[in-house]
Amino acid sequence: MFVDFTEDQLLKLDGITDSSDAMAKIARIKEERQLRLVLGTDHIGVFLSVLVNEALTIGELDQVRTFKSETGCMQCGVQPKDVLFKSGPRKGLVKETMPVEKYRTRSGVSVCRECWSAARIRLTTYLQTVKPKFEWNEVWTPCPYVKSRKVSCKKCGWNGHQHEMLMIFNGWRRYRGQCARCDGRIEFLSDDMSVDYGDWMIVEKANDE
Ligand SMILES: [Zn+2]
Numbered sequence: 001m002f003v004d005f006t007e008d009q010l011l012k013l014d015g016i017t018d019s020s021d022a023m024a025k026i027a028r029i030k031e032e033r034q035l036r037l038v039l040g041t042d043h044i045g046v047f048l049s050v051l052v053n054e055a056l057t058i059g060e061l062d063q064v065r066t067f068k069s070e071t072g073c074m075q076c077g078v079q080p081k082d083v084l085f086k087s088g089p090r091k092g093l094v095k096e097t098m099p100v101e102k103y104r105t106r107s108g109v110s111v112c113r114e115c116w117s118a119a120r121i122r123l124t125t126y127l128q129t130v131k132p133k134f135e136w137n138e139v140w141t142p143c144p145y146v147k148s149r150k151v152s153c154k155k156c157g158w159n160g161h162q163h164e165m166l167m168i169f170n171g172w173r174r175y176r177g178q179c180a181r182c183d184g185r186i187e188f189l190s191d192d193m194s195v196d197y198g199d200w201m202i203v204e205k206a207n208d209e
């Protein structure tokens with residue numbers, strides 16, 4: 001295949017001495033292009049790529065929060081609506097301004113309710129077609145990953161990760177909650193295990209999860 005570089009590009013190539021560094025950059029560019037292809041390049045796409053990048057950082061797709069906004073939606077332009085007095089001496093004057101209901105990510109990027117509905121559809125496509133390494137809510141589509149936190153057992157001294165623990169049933173849900181070595185458990189009001197919420201890894205779910 002013939003590749004035609006511009007002079008500027010050729011000069012930049014000349015500066016790349018470490019090829020592993022170049023390969024990493026190329027891989028990153030490919031990844032970002034794939035992301036843009038699925039998520040889109042409009043404001044909804046930007047909103048979603050912020051959400052996805054946050055998820056990659058914290059290991060899970062964070063809950064999108066709602067709030068009332070005095071400003072319009074960046075995507076569709078919907079604005080806060082003035083409600084007017086219908087009768088009386090102030091008829092026609094502004095009674096109150098209805099804010100726009102918005103949905104925002106952890107870092108504050110937001111869209112309105114209608115745009116969020118559209119964003120959810122794109123997000124589902126992303127979760128199904130791209131293999132993102134983070135955990136998400138099963139409401140979207142079954143999640144193949146689980147965030148496994150570092151744990152240690154105070155009863156027997158075992159150290160490991162949650163995904164190595166035994167499956168237990170507490171009456172309403174099954175989860176990995178029993179020490180790999182003894183009967184110590186992660187349970188309500190139990191102090192058997194200590195969980196390090198800041199130290200985790202993303203693993204594929206086992207067949208029995
Ligand atoms: Zn909107």
Ligand SMILES: [Zn+2]
Pocket residue numbers: 153154155156157158179180181182183184
């Ligand atoms: Zn133990």
